[in-house]
Amino acid sequence: MKISAIIFDVDGVLLDSNQMMIDLHRIIAKKMNLRVPDKKEITSLWGKSFPELITSIWSDVDPKVFKKNVVDCIKKEKISCPVVKASKETLKKLKKMGFKLGIVTGRPMDFTIDHMKNSGFDLKLFDAIVTGDDTKNHKPSPDPILRAINLLKVKPEETVYVGDSLIDLESAKRAKVEFVGVLTGDVKKEEWKKNGVKNIIKSVADLKKISQNKNLSIKQKNSSSLFYLVLVFPFSSSS
Numbered sequence: 001m002k003i004s005a006i007i008f009d010v011d012g013v014l015l016d017s018n019q020m021m022i023d024l025h026r027i028i029a030k031k032m033n034l035r036v037p038d039k040k041e042i043t044s045l046w047g048k049s050f051p052e053l054i055t056s057i058w059s060d061v062d063p064k065v066f067k068k069n070v071v072d073c074i075k076k077e078k079i080s081c082p083v084v085k086a087s088k089e090t091l092k093k094l095k096k097m098g099f100k101l102g103i104v105t106g107r108p109m110d111f112t113i114d115h116m117k118n119s120g121f122d123l124k125l126f127d128a129i130v131t132g133d134d135t136k137n138h139k140p141s142p143d144p145i146l147r148a149i150n151l152l153k154v155k156p157e158e159t160v161y162v163g164d165s166l167i168d169l170e171s172a173k174r175a176k177v178e179f180v181g182v183l184t185g186d187v188k189k190e191e192w193k194k195n196g197v198k199n200i201i202k203s204v205a206d207l208k209k210i211s212q213n214k215n216l217s218i219k220q221k222n223s224s225s226l227f228y229l230v231l232v233f234p235f236s237s238s239s
Contacts, residue, residue, distance in 0.1 A: 002158065003099070003158055003159070003160055003178075004099065004100055004152075004154045004155075004158040004159070005099060005100040005101070005102060005127075005149070005152045005154045005158060005159045005160070006094060006099050006100075006101055006102075006159075006160045006162065006207075007101075007102040007103065007104050007128075007145065007148050007149075007152075007159060007160070007161045007162070007177075008101070008102070008103055008104075008161075008162045008163075008204070009047070009103075009104060009105055009161075009162065009163040009164060009165070009168050010103060010105040010107055010112060010115075010116070011046065011105070011107065011164070011185075012046065012164035012165070012182070012184055012185030012186065013084065013087075013162055013163060013164050013182055013184065013185065013204060014083070014084055014087045014091075014103075014116075014121070014204065015081040015082065015083060015084065015115060015116075015119060016081070016082040016083065016084045016184060017081040017082065017115070018043070018046070018164075018185060018186060020081060020082075021042075022039050022042050022043070024070055024073060024074070025037065025042055025057075025070075026042075027073060028066060028069045028070055028073060029058075031069060031073075032061070032065075032066070032069065034058050034061065035057075035058070037057050041057065042057070043165075043186045045057070045167075046106075046164070046165040046167060046168075046185070046186070047106055047139045047140065047163070047165040047166075047167025047168050047171065048106050048138055048139060048167060049106040049132030049138035049139075050063060050067065050106060050107060050108050050111070050132050051063035051132070052106070052132075052138055053106070054066050054067075067108065081115045081118070081119050082119075083119050083120065083121075084184050084203055084204060084205070085203065085205055086203075086204070086205035087203070087204045087205065088120060088121055088122075090204050090205055090207045091121070091122075091125050091204075092122075092125065093207075094207060095125050100127045100128075100152045100153075100154060101125055101126050101127055102126055102127060102128035102129065102130070102148040102151070102152055103126055103128070103129045103130065103131075103148075104130045104139075104144045104145050104147075104148050104161065104171075105130070105131055105132070106131075106132045106138055106139055106144075107131055107132055108131060108132055108133055109129075109131040109132075109133045109134070111131075112129065112131050113129075127151070127152050128147075128148045128151035128152050130144045130145075130147050130148045130151070134147060135147055139167050139168065139170070139171040140167045140170035140171045140174065141171065141174065142171055142174035142175035142176075144171065145159075145161055145171055145172060145175035145177060146175050149175070149177070156175055156176045156177045157176070157177075159177040159178070160177065160178045160179070160180055161175070161177050161178070161179050161180070162179075162180045162182060162204060162207075163179065163180075163181065163182070163185075164181070164182050164184060164185025164186070164187060165185060165186070165187060166187060166191075166195060168181075169181065169195060169197060178199065179197065179199060180199045180200075180201060181197045181199065181200050181201075182200075182201055182202070182203055182204060183200065183201070183202050183203065184202070184203045184204075
């Protein structure tokens with residue numbers, strides 16, 4: 001079936017913001033006299049909604065209070081989110097080719113909109129934006145991706161989700177959409193493979209290599225779970 005929509009996670013996929021977010025969580029924890037988590041503890045929760053991430057680390061902390069401290073810190077220190085190289089150009093090209101584009105992120109809506117705009121993304125390119133504020137259940141639940149699919153008016157089998165975390169992968173599996181793992185997050189190629197991911201790219205910049213042929217389709221090979229986007233993505237080509 002032809003691929004009609006490509007949905008993206010934000011942190012570690014479009015924005016090279018993972019290290020910044022790790023540092024922010026640790027800075028605010030210290031400021032609030034909380035236990036300071038290590039990198040692995042924080043990154044293991046990537047993909048969850050912001051409130052879930054906070055309460056998973058500090059069960060007695062009000063996420064709204066933590067969020068206010070994060071926002072204040074960002075404004076005071078004038079912290080910006082680096083952009084994954086060529087991601088903006090890639091989105092424009094995919095849009096021109098006729099693909100519907102979406103975002104599914106565990107970030108709050110205001111974080112998403114502000115950081116994407118401040119980083120120079122044209123939000124008009126996206127036909128659907130689903131954040132941690134939009135569904136009762138969050139990744140790894142399939143609900144956020146399914147909500148985006150509904151807004152995009154496509155079918156799961158016509159959809160690809162691009163993510164950088166194992167929680168993204170689980171959400172995509174449960175939503176029954178094809179998954180593409182990027183290496184711009186904290187999951188390495190070997191770990192993607194260990195978890196059965198066949199579609200691995202270095203970054204969304206690889207999607208710029210897409211063919212000019214708009215009649216793209218996916219086909220299953222040898223009854224395996226691996227799908228190939230014909231003439232599209234250089235899957236599993238990363239070194």
